[in-house]
Amino acid sequence: GQNIDQPTEMTATEGAIVQINCTYQTSGFNGLFWYQQHAGEAPTFLSYNVLDGLEEKGRFSSFLSRSKGYSYLLLKELQMKDSASYLCAVEDSNYQLIWGAGTKLIIKP
Amino acid sequence: NAGVTQTPKFRILKIGQSMTLQCAQDMNHNYMYWYRQDPGMGLKLIYYSVGAGITDKGEVPNGYNVSRSTTEDFPLRLELAAPSQTSVYFCASSRAEQETQYFGPGTRLLVL
Helix, strand or coil, X not given: CCEEECCXXXXXXXXXXXXXXXXXXXXXXXXXXXXXXXXXXXXXXXEEECCCEEEEECCXXXXXXXXXXXXXEXXXXXXXXXXXXXXXXXXXXXXXXXXXXCEEEEEEC | CCCEEEECXXXXXXXXXXXXXXXXXXXXXXXXXXXXXXXXXXXXXXXXEEECCEEEECCCCCCEEECCCCCCECCEEECCCCHHHCEEEEEEEEXXXXXXXXXXXXXXXXXX
């Protein structure tokens, strides 16, 4: 079967750094996406990795290791507005996205 | 650009009733998707379309139907509502595979 695992919930302090991990087992791999979803809103795109390594975009970075079936999202200089759920999704061999359940990130002042 | 729009925002249905969830996009995207999101679960793909006139089943298609007569519109039909269809429904679109999916604001559906 296909499986995406993420921690259910994480807590971090404003101004700090947090790493959200994602491990996956899917039938094929055509890329990994990270989305942010605020409560009651739609998911919005954060990052995309298809090759191994680190992709940096401002305060957010995403890392991929295809051999380990592993990715992480790194958020730096945390702000209160970063309180949201972070969704990991893998594009499988049929180019369909398989979604993790999401990690709820709580930022404390 | 409105992006992806969905109507209605919220709806209560009685068991056995039917309804259509509307979705439209103005980005000229070929690919469109319908997902449902249940608490504590990942998004599940219901149906998708790679272009006008072409639709295909996703992971959880039972109880739903779709059509794609134009590039812009991708309505989702529930024929006989069941309590198990209580969920938040998101429509999304993308230019192609391996491209960012853009989501509509969602429709919250309650079946009682």
